[in-house]
Amino acid sequence: MSGRKLTRQQQWRIDKVQNERNERAQRKDRKVDNSLEEGLLTEPHAGLVTAHFGRQVEVEALDGHLQGQRQRCHVRANVESLVTGDYVSWRPHQTPEENGVVESRQPRRSLLARPDMRGVMKAIAANVDQLLLVIAPEPEPHANLIDRYLVAAEHTDIEPILVINKWDLMQEPQRLTAAQQSHINGLLETYRQLGYRVLITSAYQQQDLQQLQDNLRDRISVFVGQSGVGKSSLINHLLPGVDLRVGSLSEDTRKGRHTTTTAKLFHFPQGGQLIDSPGIREFSLGYLQPEDVAQGFMEFRPFLGLCRFRDCRHQQDPGCALKQAVEEGKIATTRFASYHHIVQSLQPE
Template sequence: MSPIMTGTVVKSTGSWYEVHTEGGETLSCRLKGIFRLEESKDTNPVTVGDRVTIDNEDGDWMIVEIAERTNYIVRSSPKHKHARQIIASNLDQCLLIVTMASPRTSTGFIDRFLLTAEAYHIPTHIVFNKQDILDPKGIKKQEYVSGIYKNIGYPVYFTSTHTGEGTDQVMELLKDKTTLIVGHSGVGKSSLLNKLDPALNLRTLAVSKMTGKGMHTTTFAEMHYTSFGGRIIDTPGVREFGLMAFLPEEISHYYVEMRKYIPLCKFNNCMHDNEPGCAVKQAYLDDKISEERYINYLTIMADYKANYKHWEE
């Protein structure tokens, strides 16, 4: 009888996969060729978080089955614009790490990520890190930006991995959940996880003094089982969340504060730009939708039009 087992993919390098079995072992596995053909629009057929069945074939562990995903986070592949890269699957929540210090996160980046998470119904919490090095301008900016997201219902947290400020609250949030950690390179994703569970001992590196950018220290997404209970997926910093697989008319539905105005627009195919009788634009003009969010929405829509011309055919 062949030794079939089930487990969770905790790391994927593209050519091999680490699977954490139900028995508590971590095994290096390869993937049966058949899966590569099946889902050709994904650059990675298996992702961290996938529940898989593995089998031993001639001494090698092979992934022979992938269970249906409850959800996942994708982005367009940085290398091939029209291919999807699945970042992780089977998530309870996402933690978006941002900072108004260096490297500063833009609201455009935040909005693109939130859009993706909303599309897959994954709750997201926003962590403003590096409290200890904010200058007065950064503090003001942070008040403004965090206010935007708090107002529309996203929980916000303020942390410093250096002083420990706010990290207990984050630990509470992660307990007994599977959480994806995302954000630009250098915002302190791995540092935060080290602070919460020092045994993880993840590699971290200072941001470049020259460019103010992170060094892309974490190179593969990896799920860690924490000592406080809960599984966290540390990921490599992303520069941009290229969106895809949405229809342009869907996008406003993933803007949580726009939803209630959409049915009030005069035209039911309204894109909420310059159409007459647009309730969304009116809400923006009445200060019920933040200017940042609305402008980012228009930018995202313009991007879509530029990148996905086939929609207009």
């Protein structure tokens, strides 16, 4: 089915907005060129994008006498889109209060992205080594949301680590029922058996924080997960002085309130970097095909391609190798149900 045809007036408005954006970008580039001619911009340096603000980014100098210092920068119009974690070539402004300029972006090792409200893929962070998926007893963790993140990580070659935070709540029977505790312990055991690393943490237990620090050392990590699971609280304890804003849970829904609005990079004192990303309650995988989703479930892979029919949908199809593996206990029923839930969400309404 073809897309809806735009009216002449709608197309005129779109062209007008685009032209205005191009003109603004060209004016900024001309201003940069003037600053360069006047000697206000220094020689090119290696830099790291530590935060993103529309057409401006915050860049940290990685070499020279400015090493470690940060400055807001204009991004030249011909530079591809940037995200936190990108390595760039940039020119600092001699006046720290003025903007420097990013002239080029270095190749990326990895890119973490998620669809926005319109289903368009939006990059979150670049050059990430590991994805720390933070969950907590409150808000209640759901296997399907966890699996969405794990599938996304599998398809970006970013190692996932499951971090269960606020573990102290598990010791408070007035907060969690026995059924809730059993549900959480069952979830963790499922992922441990699959081979995923699982860390138990609490911002109030130094031993737990030390274990988390050991897994962050000398690696570039991104924290993801629902709002309210304590990502910002963990970072505040791991990096004293950062003081990220911490949100409380809604008394009505027991869901978190969004407190982080842009991905920001922090240096870990013992080596490595942390990227704190905006909390999201849902993680759509609409950009993947059903067969891609199946590949994202690691325990499915030995059975893929063994079904009787090539177009097997892994439901009630006769001779389904995945269904047989579930019946034999080789695939958890919860994971199989999660797979179908994700695939169904890919279907157009």
